[in-house]
Amino acid sequence: MAISGLNCSRWVAGIGAGFFAFGAVAADLTPAPAAPVAEEAISSPSPWQVRVRALGVITKDDGSIDQAPGIGLQYSDTVIPELDISYFFTDNIAAELILGTTYAKIKTDGLGDIDVGKAWLLPPTLTLQYHFTDFGAFKPYVGAGINYSLFYNQSDKAGFKNLDVKNDFGWALQAGFDYMLDEHWGVNFDVKKIFLETDWKVDSSPVGGAPLSGKAKIDPWLIGAGVTYRF
Known part of the structure; x- marks a missing residue:
């Protein structure tokens, strides 16, 4: 029973590490929000x-x-x-x-x-x-x-x-x-x-x-x- 519990703990820890690594990779792949682009002022002549x-x-x-x-x-x-x-x-x-x-x-x-x-x-x-x-x-x-x-x-x-x-x-x-x-x-x-x-x-x-x-x-x-x- 002790051995089985140890193996189970290692299995759970492995899965957790895998999810953590996947999250880190996904974070790296998520595009950064685009920087705001200043609107070009369009000047129109006076009437x-x-x-x-x-x-x-x-x-x-x-x-x-x-x-x-x-x-x-x-x-x-x-x-x-x-x-x-x-x-x-x-x-x-x-x-x-x-x-x-x-x-x-x-x-x-x-x-x-x-x-x-x-x-x-x-x-x-x-x-x-x-x-x-x-x-x-x-x-x-x-x-x-x-x-x-x-x-x-x-x-x-x-x-x-x-x-x-x-x-x-x-x-x-x-x-x-x-x-x-x-x-x-x-x-x-x-x-x-x-x-x-x-x-x-x-x-x-x-x-x-x-x-x-x-x-x-x-x-x-x-x-x-x-x-x-x-x-």
């Missing part, structure tokens, strides 16, 4: 963008005087500073609002180019644009929208008084491009065509104070170049 441009305003010399058929109007061209603000709804779709002010000198055309007066013009223009994104740093776009032209600080020349050019809506078409130098800064070239025809009137002293009236068809080209900043 806001601003541009500052030098803008040439080139008008169409067209218009009419109701009391003098065959006599038209002409207007002066100007160069002005201009600010625009854009908001990108997606990478491709954006809205742009341009802000700037200019003036136009008004003359008769076909009647000895008589100076009639001068009117300042604030033409805020809102366009909806499509931006092409397949050309790297070169980012062309096209747009269309609406303009509302406000005429203010109107003055008349000798022989005329009470010049009044009416505020009015017009349509706008646009094409241009940004060339981005880095994530934020770029250069811009932009062309807009505004279709603007409005009513005007003035009292005319040279013909006995009789009022003159008609249509002023200005239809300006807005040609600009400047700097782009994307927030």
Whole structure:
């Protein structure tokens, strides 16, 4: 009985040693937990963008005087500073609002180019644009929208008084491009065509104070170049 008990103890001890060795091997084979991987920060550009441009305003010399058929109007061209603000709804779709002010000198055309007066013009223009994104740093776009032209600080020349050019809506078409130098800064070239025809009137002293009236068809080209900043 003593011998049998000793053999049994040795058998149990052997089994225990075997399980211990198997556990040690299994522990060595268990893969270590993966180290946490830091998530790469993905920066997306701000939807806001601003541009500052030098803008040439080139008008169409067209218009009419109701009391003098065959006599038209002409207007002066100007160069002005201009600010625009854009908001990108997606990478491709954006809205742009341009802000700037200019003036136009008004003359008769076909009647000895008589100076009639001068009117300042604030033409805020809102366009909806499509931006092409397949050309790297070169980012062309096209747009269309609406303009509302406000005429203010109107003055008349000798022989005329009470010049009044009416505020009015017009349509706008646009094409241009940004060339981005880095994530934020770029250069811009932009062309807009505004279709603007409005009513005007003035009292005319040279013909006995009789009022003159008609249509002023200005239809300006807005040609600009400047700097782009994307927030």
